[in-house]
Amino acid sequence: MDTYKELLQQALRTVPPAPDQSRDACTTPSGRRCSLCSASRMSYESELPAKRDAIQQFWAQQYPASLLQPLLASPPGRMYRSISKRKLFVQGREAVLGLIDPDEVETGGILQVNACAIEPTSHQDVYRRVLGVMSSPALRTLFSVLRYLIVRGDDRNTLVLLSVSGSSPSLLKSANALSKILTAAPSTVRGVYLHEDESDGRYYLGSGDPAGRTTLRKLYGVQGLQHEVGGKRFFYPPASFSQVNHSALTVLTETVRTLLQPDPEGTLLDLYCGYGLFGLLFAGSFKHVLGADISPDSISAAKDNALRQAAHNARFVRSSLDEDSVETLLRRCRPPLSVILDPPRRGTAEGILPLLAAYSPSRVVHLFCNIERMPEELKQWEQEGYRVETAVPIDMFPGTAALEVVVGLTRRL
DSSP states (O other): OOOHHHHHHHHHTTSOOOTTOOSSTTBOTTSOBOOSSGGGTSOHHHHHHHHHHHHHHHHHTTSOGGGBOOOBOOSSSSSOOSEEEEEEEEETTEEEEEEEOTTOTTTTTEEOOSOOTTSOHHHHHHHHHHHHTTTOGGGHHHHHHEEEEEEEEOSSOEEEEEEESOOOHHHHHHHHHHHHHHHSSSOOEEEEEEEEOOSOSSSTTSSSOTTSOOOOEEEEEOSOEEEEETTEEEEEOTTSOOOSOGGGHHHHHHHHHHHHOOOTTSEEEEETOTTTHHHHHTGGGSSEEEEEESOHHHHHHHHHHHHHTTOTTEEEEEOOOSHHHHHHHHHTOOSSEEEEEOOOTTOSOTTHHHHHHHTOOSEEEEEESSGGGHHHHHHHHHHTTEEEEEEEEEOSSTTSSOOEEEEEEEEOO
16 A cells, blocks of 8 residues: 555656746755755645645545545645744854755755745744854854754744753853844744753754653743634643644634534543644533643643633643543543544554543544554544544645645444
8 A cells, every 4th residue: 555655756746846936945055956845846736736636545545535525725835834943053163054854965964945935934034033143252152052943933923942952151141142133123023932951852842752841941022822713812832732834723623623513512522632722612512621631831721721711611631641541531521422633643542542432422533644644543443333424634734745634433323
């Protein structure tokens, strides 16, 4: 069976290069084109049909084609990312910022680009400002320990996170100096944070353990970001998970609502709930909502969002989301039960899907950001007496090989 990624690569090879690509975007200072995503060589209008064909072929290898709805496009196909990052590399005595490309053998994995076609102009402005002052003596201490530069937000409001190895008074002084540069008008930067980390450097915000609280030192500005979906305003802290494409959140959440078919007398269990997006959007359509996530920062934000929205029927708890903890959550749920699962790329933990099925939810909406995990996990649902009612692919990640697939499941009669 071909993987989705293999099918997409085959489809993209038939798409001719787009002649209207910007000369500066997606190119290195030496003029080489970035190959990390397809945005460097084709327009979104050319890319979208290839992704549509690839997901249709992938789906048809395992399920009836009639169960898959057409691929839903992202409102903007480029310049959409709400989070981006650059890694600091040291070349001799010179420090440079770049993307990570394992195939860049000659440069040791460094890929410097003038601009990225899938990043907003506000992100690109931050990187330009940093690149313009990297030789400044006042910033030498910071750049000697900077690991990653992370930007979150859109073209109206952004946050900057500086991930560094180490801590010292001179570092704090140097970081504050950069903060003043980044927030000088005109600028969309509303907050600057320092993340001090002594890990091995594989993850840009720590060891990669999602159970740990990310400790940030605020250098300037606001406590986090906010955005509006479905007429409701959501706040999330600087290190909390949020979807990478906020412009497509309305498409995503309305798709989930349609497949979920909310029950005003039922309970919604929202697993991997983050800052409460789904649970709070649908709180008015259920009698009870229980959300759970492993991240303490996300759960704190979800509780605050529920308070602001006066969602008195919604409860959010921090949970490890393993078999034991999910059973404890299920015991708190009153039937009839509906379930939303929006797990990370590695998928759900072993034993969770059979456990959920044992409590007989009337409807399940399972979101997959890693399509290659989908066949295995849908097979588990089928073995536990559930069937795929419909699946909706959404292009949440234009330019990349990734898609979000929202799958609605019901118990077989």
